[in-house]
Amino acid sequence: xxxxxxxxxxxxxxxxxxxxxxxxxxxxxxxxxxxxxxxxxxxxxxxxxxxxxxxxxxxxxxxxxxxxxxxxxxxxxxxxxxxxxxxxxxxxxxxxxxxxxxxxxxxxxxxxxx
Amino acid sequence: xxxxxxxxxxxxxxxxxxxxxxxxxxxxxxxxxxxxxxxxxxxxxxxxxxxxxxxxxxxxxxxxxxxxxxxxxxxxxxxxxxxxxxxxxxxxxxxxxxxxxxxxxxxxxxx
Numbered sequence: 001x002x003x004x005x006x007x008x009x010x011x012x013x014x015x016x017x018x019x020x021x022x023x024x025x026x027x028x029x030x031x032x033x034x035x036x037x038x039x040x041x042x043x044x045x046x047x048x049x050x051x052x053x054x055x056x057x058x059x060x061x062x063x064x065x066x067x068x069x070x071x072x073x074x075x076x077x078x079x080x081x082x083x084x085x086x087x088x089x090x091x092x093x094x095x096x097x098x099x100x101x102x103x104x105x106x107x108x109x110x111x112x113x114x
Numbered sequence: 115x116x117x118x119x120x121x122x123x124x125x126x127x128x129x130x131x132x133x134x135x136x137x138x139x140x141x142x143x144x145x146x147x148x149x150x151x152x153x154x155x156x157x158x159x160x161x162x163x164x165x166x167x168x169x170x171x172x173x174x175x176x177x178x179x180x181x182x183x184x185x186x187x188x189x190x191x192x193x194x195x196x197x198x199x200x201x202x203x204x205x206x207x208x209x210x211x212x213x214x215x216x217x218x219x220x221x222x223x224x225x
Contacts, residue, residue: 004156033212042202043157043215050211058212090156099144099206099213105156 002026006091006106013081013113021076021109023091031094032074033058033103034066036087043090049074050097081113118146118203118216126222133190135219137203138183144206146179146186147213151200160188160201193223 007022025032033048035058045058049068063085065077074093078085089109094101121136137146145164149157161177163170163186170177176189190197200220204213 035215040217042217043204045212045214048212059214092157097211099211102147102159102162103157103213105158107154107156 004091004093004104004106006089006109008109009107010110011112013078013111015081015083015113017081019078019081021078021089021091021111023074023076023106024072025074025091025093025104026072027093027095027104028071029093029095029104030071031096031101032068033092034064034074034076035090035092036060036085037090037108038087046076046089078111083113085111086113087111118205118214120201120203120216120219122219123217124220124222126224127193129193129195129223129225131193131223133193133197133221133223135188135201135221137186137188137216139186139203139205140184142181142208144208146177146206147204148175148177148186148188149202149204149215151202151218153199157202190221193221195223195225197221198223 004025030051034046035043044060047066049055091106092103094103118137118139147162148160151157163179174191179186200218202218204215
């Protein structure tokens, strides 16, 4: 049972480039979310999804897009990378509404924007 | 904005000692959760305590919740070097469907 899988684990981008961070879960969880973790800031919610075809914004959504075409996958797109988006990105899933259930996290994608 | 704030920011103890971390929050909650994060890894769920509960145990972990003081504590008894990690509290605020995480406490347990 792989749980939540994030790819890539590391990525370096130049300012203005775009890329997609992948997240897949094999637990048939309805709820998925993306967080960023910055030193001294804890985790901040970027976007979340309560099921296939449904997404919503979190605390820090600017500069990011998401879609949820299947239950398993929840990719995060950086449209035009900026140095302020240098961070560690975590994907998480839970069986239902995120705040009611323990969340299962992937191991993160470490992203540097030059 | 940050809902939960952990205290202390960092804690250093010897193996065998107990470790206590605190979390304070600002608004009413439905539940509070504690997570552990080992260096370079994702967060791992430890305990969920609902607003109508006062105490929960899981192995060497004990969590208390005082809704009147808007605070929670995580006690790790008989600490081991393997407990070295960052610990985060997360709250589900009343009326919201998402979790809000604090900034975490870094725990170092020395052999």
